[in-house]
Amino acid sequence: MSKPVLIVNKKAKFEYEFLAEFEAGVMLVGTEVKSIRGGYANLTDAFCFFVGNELFIKSLYIAEYKYGNQNNHEERRDRKLLLRRTELNKILKKVEQKGVTVVPYKIFESERGHIKIGIALARGKKSFDKRNSIKERENKRELDRLNKIQI
Secondary structure, three states, rough: OOOOEEEEEEEHHEEEEEEEEEEEEEEOOHHHHHHHHOOEOOOOEEEEEOOOOEEEEOOOOEEEOOOOOOOOOOEEEEEEEEEHHHHHOOOOHOOOOOEEEEEEEEEEEOOOOOEEEEEEEEEEEHHHHHHHHHHHHHHHHHHHHHHEEEE
């Protein structure tokens, strides 16, 4: 069974070259979960950082729940990411290298109904890499267009 992706950061794939991908749980409150399931979240400005040996996500926008009361959540608070200690150590070791960062690129729901964040160890692309990405995307569109005409 495939995981239904709720929110995707398309710009992350364009800006970064992904080296390794991980699935992380995230500590949320009830109104945040309801907003995410409604599609009211945005990953464009979000980034991950370490505090000690714990990984947090900052600037992840989750809109206030429309039917929430005075106990509604803050829209851009720091949220702790939940990973196994071995995964955290592996990520921390890689991040200490020059040019490697942790990028959140998608929010999805697991088979058990939990909200998860897909994070990736990434290295920034150079401008010529971005041009190659654009060229590949245009070629794929052209092939799809030709295949659609033939069918």
